Amino acid sequence: MNGKNSLQDIIEQDKKTLLHPFTRISEWEASDPLVISGGEGCTLFDSRGNAYLDGTSSLWVNLLGHRNQGIDAAIRAQLDRIAHTTFLGLTHEEGVLLAQELLSIAPAGLSRVFYSDNGSTAVEIALKMAYLLRRSAGKPHRFLSLERSYHGDTLGAVGVGGIPRFHGTFLPLTRESLKAPSPDCFHCPLGLKRETCSIDCADAAIALVRRHRDELSGVILEPRLQAAGGMVLWPEGYLSRLSMEIKSHGIPLILDEVATGFGRTGACFACQLEDVTPDFLCVGKGLTGGYLPLAATLFSEESYLGLKKDPGIFYHGHSYTGNPLAVAAARETLRQLGDTPVLSELPQKRTVFDSFRAALGCIPKIGNIRSIGLVFAFDVFMDTGHTIPAKDSVMYGIQTDAQSRGLIVRPLLNTLYLIPPLSVSRHDLETMCERLLQAVRNQSDIM
Numbered sequence: 001m002n003g004k005n006s007l008q009d010i011i012e013q014d015k016k017t018l019l020h021p022f023t024r025i026s027e028w029e030a031s032d033p034l035v036i037s038g039g040e041g042c043t044l045f046d047s048r049g050n051a052y053l054d055g056t057s058s059l060w061v062n063l064l065g066h067r068n069q070g071i072d073a074a075i076r077a078q079l080d081r082i083a084h085t086t087f088l089g090l091t092h093e094e095g096v097l098l099a100q101e102l103l104s105i106a107p108a109g110l111s112r113v114f115y116s117d118n119g120s121t122a123v124e125i126a127l128k129m130a131y132l133l134r135r136s137a138g139k140p141h142r143f144l145s146l147e148r149s150y151h152g153d154t155l156g157a158v159g160v161g162g163i164p165r166f167h168g169t170f171l172p173l174t175r176e177s178l179k180a181p182s183p184d185c186f187h188c189p190l191g192l193k194r195e196t197c198s199i200d201c202a203d204a205a206i207a208l209v210r211r212h213r214d215e216l217s218g219v220i221l222e223p224r225l226q227a228a229g230g231m232v233l234w235p236e237g238y239l240s241r242l243s244m245e246i247k248s249h250g251i252p253l254i255l256d257e258v259a260t261g262f263g264r265t266g267a268c269f270a271c272q273l274e275d276v277t278p279d280f281l282c283v284g285k286g287l288t289g290g291y292l293p294l295a296a297t298l299f300s301e302e303s304y305l306g307l308k309k310d311p312g313i314f315y316h317g318h319s320y321t322g323n324p325l326a327v328a329a330a331r332e333t334l335r336q337l338g339d340t341p342v343l344s345e346l347p348q349k350r351t352v353f354d355s356f357r358a359a360l361g362c363i364p365k366i367g368n369i370r371s372i373g374l375v376f377a378f379d380v381f382m383d384t385g386h387t388i389p390a391k392d393s394v395m396y397g398i399q400t401d402a403q404s405r406g407l408i409v410r411p412l413l414n415t416l417y418l419i420p421p422l423s424v425s426r427h428d429l430e431t432m433c434e435r436l437l438q439a440v441r442n443q444s445d446i447m
Helices: 007-017 025-030 069-079 093-105 119-136 155-159 164-173 194-212 238-248 270-274 301-309 324-339 346-350 352-361 392-404 426-441
Strands: 036-040 043-046 051-054 110-116 143-146 178-180 218-221 253-256 280-283 295-300 366-372 375-380 415-418
Touching (some): 051 426, 069 324, 093 110, 093 295, 093 324, 110 119, 110 301, 119 155, 119 218, 119 253, 119 295, 143 194, 155 164, 194 238, 218 238, 238 253, 295 301, 346 426, 352 426, 375 392, 392 426, 415 426
Parallel strands (some): 143 178, 143 218, 218 253, 253 280
Antiparallel strands (some): 036 043, 043 051, 280 295, 375 415
């Protein structure tokens, strides 16, 4: 602590003055929360001096470790020039260069960049742009998305969201999107056999596209992995098949890669796993290496020319659009992704998951074990038939047990996952798996 306030003072003042996101208020008020005071690499430190491996990459944002020397230096160097200048009617070199660098690694066909400050706003921008383009073509306003989708918490993003516990309360403030079934082959919403689920789920979505093609402003998807929806891992081929149908009708395709971008799934962008180029690509989270808020919406030249004609000005912006400090962090993050072996080493690191998967497979109440890139997830049940999700108390018990062993995890209902920084060492990744396995085994209700 800084010497002016005790640790207990900080905790008490937090509970008197703050509201934390996605945190049950009564449980927070009754808890003894961690007060994080520092970090290094894949490790966080609390104010009592305890160390914790960061199993969630600080909510999926940290790519290259805490206190990354290169990103630290880039931000300090930018501070010597200017911390912020508006992007409304002005520009700066760093912002121009970052746009070029983003487009150089993005799917071919994307040629323009609009900056914002978080994933939800990147999605809002894509929704607005798609709406403007389809409005000029005389099409009504309606979007299609997937059940269990999560695209952020601003109102446009809520309207295309598909997680009732997050979005249900606020849907009256929005126009809700049409929903296609999530291609979850373990809990198939259509009751299909797993070997045909990907084909038939795609058919269900394609049927909706065809039925409503004249009223759709766009289709928005999280390619290959629906993260907040429970780490739903899509079957290979679903994305490419559905995107082909969408494009055949001239409907804008929006891909939300806020969670999946910059190597999380093994490719720079998840859509590149199936050679899909969207009309709009939304990125954020890991763009700055987890340092500062920055997001971007990448889009095609065709879309740009359409917006140039009507309305000729885009009425959307943020006070900190293109913030130079965040842009400097992002440029260094992209440099390290390209110049260091952090991405090429992912296949070798993934082998750590093999033994973890085998150990979990020996626990009868664990099921739906899956992974993509450096994302690993599994579900916890109360029965060996994998039909009754584990109780909240069981999941909270695993979370707190893991924390006591020095691992930060955060369940999604009955799903547990690891999303470490891409820079994680093999040793730290093995330790994360071991600690989570111990925490699971320590819950008598599922053993």
